[in-house]
Amino acid sequence: MILRRALACSRLSQRVALTSSVARWYTPTIYKPDGTTHTVKEELTPLTKHIRDTILATGPISIAQYMQLALTSPIGGYYTRGQVFGREGDFVTSPEISQMFGEVMAVWYVMHWEMLGRPAKTVFVELGPGRGTLMDDIMRAAKRFKPFYASIRGIHFVEKSPELRKLQHDKLGCDWNATITVSDKNDSGKTPLSSVSQHHGGLEVGWHDVLEQVAVDKDCVPLVMAHEFFDALPIYKFEKGENGKWNEILVDVADSNTTPVQPAGLAQLRGSLQSSSSMEDSSASHFKFVRARGITSNAAMVLRDQRFDSLFDKGDRVEVSPESARVMIQLADWISANNGMGLIIDYGADWTQGDTFRGIKNHQFANPLQSPGSMDLTADVDFSYLRFAANGKAKCYGPIEQGSFLHSMGIQARLQQLLQSTSDNKVQKDLVDCYRRLTDIHSMGRVYKVLAVLPNSSKGVPIPFAQPTAEDPDKPATNRS
Numbered sequence: 001m002i003l004r005r006a007l008a009c010s011r012l013s014q015r016v017a018l019t020s021s022v023a024r025w026y027t028p029t030i031y032k033p034d035g036t037t038h039t040v041k042e043e044l045t046p047l048t049k050h051i052r053d054t055i056l057a058t059g060p061i062s063i064a065q066y067m068q069l070a071l072t073s074p075i076g077g078y079y080t081r082g083q084v085f086g087r088e089g090d091f092v093t094s095p096e097i098s099q100m101f102g103e104v105m106a107v108w109y110v111m112h113w114e115m116l117g118r119p120a121k122t123v124f125v126e127l128g129p130g131r132g133t134l135m136d137d138i139m140r141a142a143k144r145f146k147p148f149y150a151s152i153r154g155i156h157f158v159e160k161s162p163e164l165r166k167l168q169h170d171k172l173g174c175d176w177n178a179t180i181t182v183s184d185k186n187d188s189g190k191t192p193l194s195s196v197s198q199h200h201g202g203l204e205v206g207w208h209d210v211l212e213q214v215a216v217d218k219d220c221v222p223l224v225m226a227h228e229f230f231d232a233l234p235i236y237k238f239e240k241g242e243n244g245k246w247n248e249i250l251v252d253v254a255d256s257n258t259t260p261v262q263p264a265g266l267a268q269l270r271g272s273l274q275s276s277s278s279m280e281d282s283s284a285s286h287f288k289f290v291r292a293r294g295i296t297s298n299a300a301m302v303l304r305d306q307r308f309d310s311l312f313d314k315g316d317r318v319e320v321s322p323e324s325a326r327v328m329i330q331l332a333d334w335i336s337a338n339n340g341m342g343l344i345i346d347y348g349a350d351w352t353q354g355d356t357f358r359g360i361k362n363h364q365f366a367n368p369l370q371s372p373g374s375m376d377l378t379a380d381v382d383f384s385y386l387r388f389a390a391n392g393k394a395k396c397y398g399p400i401e402q403g404s405f406l407h408s409m410g411i412q413a414r415l416q417q418l419l420q421s422t423s424d425n426k427v428q429k430d431l432v433d434c435y436r437r438l439t440d441i442h443s444m445g446r447v448y449k450v451l452a453v454l455p456n457s458s459k460g461v462p463i464p465f466a467q468p469t470a471e472d473p474d475k476p477a478t479n480r481s
């Protein structure tokens with residue numbers, strides 16, 4: 001009886017009920033197939049309401065669309081909040097753990113600048129710079145290599161979040177009097193477009209929404225960094241059904257009559273993070289995962305590559321990020337056209353994975369469908385997919401494990417220097433802890449990987465990589481043997 005009543009509740013009547021309500025708290029009743037019910041307790045924020053209304057109007061949305069809205073929507077997307085990093089925030093990234101990370105990265109750029117024959121002009125370009133800590137550390141370390149430092153003409157940040165742009169601005173000691181700004185979408189302040197860094201010799205700093213907007217002089221070599229950028233780009237998820245056809249996993253409102261799909265349990269993905277109880281308990285959320293009825297245009301487009309059919313069995317899931325491929329194609333073209341070099345550093349694997357989409361809140365994994373805008377949403381990067389996208393446009397090296405990369409680039413020697421510079425036991429212990437966290441295979445040393453991108457015309461193999469990783473279109477990387 002209860003179930004029948006739920007089925008009778010049409011999407012239209014739900015929408016009317018929702019939009020006519022002025023309450024900030026909307027508590028829909030969820031009717032479960034076993035006849036029991038529960039009530040959603042989660043707050044109906046403007047963003048949650050917007051996503052809910054979108055689904056009620058158009059039907060379930062892709063995970064990619066949900067992710068994009070929850071992370072970057074101007075009405076409360078997670079990255080519009082600014083202060084999300086660090087011990088007091090939701091997660092700590094490698095540059096925020098220790099200055100050693102950025103210093104070692106600077107050494108890599110200096111070595112390859114030497115390898116290129118010391119070009120007279122260079123410019124740094126960072127995708128998704130967060131608080132700006134990594135670039136600040138790179139620039140500080142680069143000052144010790146005077147001829148290299150003298151070649152740097154400026155810094156370009158590709159960053160969508162107005163709040164994070166302000167943090168990056170202040171981190172580099174940019175002068176607000178010299179800053180050109182634009183009104184941000186929330187009108188909550190001024191979003192920096194360009195400025196000069198007082199901490200780094202008056203270098204020009206520019207901000208851009210997308211890489212296409214970054215213009216560099218013909219004879220200026222771009223040095224690109226993308227640290228924990230690709231994991232934030234939207235993914236689609238598909239599951240191979242009993243009939244061998246791919247079904248897309250979508251996001252629906254929790255109180256619709258569709259059957260929910262449980263995400264598989266997550267392994268220890270990001271270093272030593274634990275799962276919070278919300279990971280298992282979806283009852284508080286306004287949203288749920290469902291299977292699409294029939295093949296979606298996303299499934300048709302994203303999985304048209306025959307490899308997905310031959311490599312996966314019934315019941316397998318795959319996560320695919322066409323947006324990552326789009327950015328990678330552009331990055332590879334751009335690096336080749338400008339004779340630059342780039343490092344992509346992120347957690348992930350060199351094959352296609354199936355169930356890594358998750359939320360991160362208060363340093364724990366969380367149910368990604370809970371309270372959109374309140375947590376980071378992320379999925380492991382498929383490096384084989386990035387390399388495949390760049391194939392023929394630029395040379396890719398790796399990925400290799402972060403621990404191995406940092407060791408090869410001299411992180412132990414830098415640790416020794418820092419240890420000798422202080423007699424404070426606590427500082428020394430902290431330094432060693434940070435070093436271990438960045439490099440240990442049970443922490444971030446193995447989960448995080450480093451991929452180098454060099455122009456097609458480049459000669460020589462970048463340190464510490466082996467030969468370029470070749471693509472065999474008939475035998476793509478996969479986690480299946």
Ligand SMILES: C[S@@+](CC[C@H](N)C(=O)[O-])C[C@H]1O[C@@H](n2cnc3c(N)ncnc32)[C@H](O)[C@@H]1O
Nearest residue numbers: 079093128129130158159160161227228229232
């Ligand atoms: C996980 S944070 C990493 C920050 C920093 N690289 C670090 O490691 O501390 C992701 C960064 O990418 C930015 N970002 C996410 N999606 C983006 C997009 N589509 N375009 C530009 N920036 C984006 C976020 O605002 C944020 O700065």
